[in-house]
Amino acid sequence: MLLKAEDVFRPGAFPEYTYISRKSAVSDLSYEFRLMQAIKVSGFLTSLVGPSKMGKTILCEKVIGFEKIVEISGADFDEDTDFWQLAAVKAGLSYEGQFSSEKTIPDTNDKYSKKETYSLTKDKIIEHYKNENLVLVIDDFHYAPKVKRMQVAQQLKDAIRRGFKAIVVSLPHRADEAIRQNADLSGRLSLINMESWEVNDLKEIAKVGFEKLNMTIDEDVAMQIAVESLSSPQLMQYICLNICTILEMSDNNNHKIEPNILETAYRYTTANFEYGDVVSLMRKGPNTRGKVRNKFRAKDGREYDLYELIVKSIAESPPIMKLTFENVKERIFRLLIDDCKKPTQQSMKESLAKLQELLDGREDIFKVLDWKEGVLYILDPLFLFYLRWGGKRNV
Template identity: 30%
Template sequence: MKAVEVFTPGKEPGITYIDDHLKERAGRLADALSSGATVISLSGPSKSGKTVFIEKNIGKDRLIQVTGAGVTDTAKLWDRVFDLIGTPTGKSVTTTTSNESSLGGKLGGEAGVPFLAKGSGEVSAGYKSGGSSAEKVDTSIDYLQLLIRELGGTGLVVFIDDFHYIPSDVQVELSNQIKEAIRNDVIFVVASVPYHSDDAIRANPDLRGRMIKLDFDYWRPDELAKIAQKGFEALNASASPAYVTALASEAAGSPQLMQSLCLNTCFENDVRERADGAVRQLASDRAAIEKVCSRAVAIADYSSTVAKMKQGPKTRGTERNSYLTSSQDVVDVYPLILRAIAQDPPELTLRYPNLQGRIQSLCVKDHPSGSSVTGACSHMAGIANDSENRNVIEWDGGSDVFDIRDPYLLFYLRWSDY
């Protein structure tokens, strides 16, 4: 048994699949699938295990999995579905070829010459024959009826991941089609991040009452720790409870990131496959954690986005205030906030008092004012989201809460050399 078979970041886990805390959701999913005429809405933060949950509890053989990313109209999404199930969409292509030339002369109304008009006069006419070409694609396909015909009553499930990436105007049309399709026994699961969990309903209020929502959250540290415990045991290896707890803390609620940290632990300890005999003791001190995390950060490249966040928006004439840090360098409020976020303990959600306290601990004397910090947080959220073309940070100005939406971003801030 190999370590890469035990710990599988980015793939469906086998040995290290942990579902003790998911039993209730699995039961609700089974009930929803059996009830019919519903859309199952899966809501949860990025990297929280939504896709693996669906694959495990529905089965890959029943899933028709597509993504909302890059969908600019409903036809593009349904084309993806029909491509996966091998259904031709019946598009026809007509090609015409022609050359341009011209005729001129006196016309007298001769019958049977299509470009001649009745009466006399001098005309010039053009015609096409061979040479240039044009294509016409007939896309007048009734996707809804084709969808119902192919999938209605089959038990197959259309799984639309990242529904929130679909433009709102397209969501409206798509939700209308989904409503009609579920009335004809087509099954849908739509997955999105929490702050877009009701996109499908807002696009079509008629789906209210026809949608069953399953909420996911980041995993608790004790749930993540089971991944390490189960996997290391399978490899006849052991790490200290403190080390496993530290890895679970660094994973910031993400089972996928925890899988990666455990796999890199194996690599750092040269445990690439199970060896029988005495249990292999894994290095478990602080230096071991630093080595593993520094190695694992290669999978979380946020370099360009963090560089923009660190720089902040362009200044308009007035230079920002600078502050001396305990590491004896001078920085403005933007790098200070990033350093504060990177401090122990790792936290995805930072309320203003906590964030300001971390900032003050970094400064030797003066520190940024409250309005400077909150203003910078707002700017940084906008910069990061624009750079990633998705919401990776949310700044709640009303409650003064800085919320990182992707555990990999927090991990990058803590362990990369930016």
């Protein structure tokens, strides 16, 4: 069967043909093995934590399989949601219902039908999960309201003791109080921390995928895409898919991926990302209340203020998610012509702090960086990718 590119590279779904197994840094065991091992320990709850888009959901689906996995999301909960009702419905059980039964009146032998209602008990639901070998995955647990998280933890504590199997998935440092820091659960937790992806693992996605499509890609070209993917398997899948689309649209029958297609593929990939407002807010910086900002002369012949320079410096090569202050400073100086006035260290630090403040008070999509103890962390790989290749890059 001839596979299509969209079946092979799947940035938004289970990558059946390009699934890559990784080893966890701490134990030298694969994540699949660790999760399987954790599920097998009866009486324990599994807590899987890792940064956004690193493959937490995909890992659960791979290990448990679509037949046996019951997925619910923290977002399915509001403060009134009944945990067991949700667990029943998602497992295909009808939690509440009515049935008619025929009764006979003893004296007259007349028959009549009576409607009765029932609702499943927690015990019945647990039994069903056990009999069918189902595993409940509570994904994105941090989305559930805080009080609900504590209640769910309480329910899970009791259920796992009776052989109910569950995995709670969340982002690092979010929702910890209900699970990892919950004294009630201590000694009953299997902890799995998922690390960011290394370029060597990311590279495999391209190698395996293009081979499935009867195409070849040189090691160093796959490596370039992996570096640009910034530890995100999703980005890697996305870029590879776009390379295929570009080749298809241009009726290119070349079966080898040439490096000259990469830049176009990167640019096309940013088309679906919505960081335009984030970038322009960062470039503008905080309100100056009428004061004019200092401008600095850059090697490209234009003048930029400090906020524009910071944004430009983040976008410079090589793409890095963690920049020390020295890195930022050195990148800014590199952008400027040699014998011009340079911004001071203090002004740079102040601007970084103000930038963080500016972004902090806004919606989640604006939470793209963290300036902490002299280090600038880029929190969202897709944002950095956008900054490097997005349409407004040179504005």
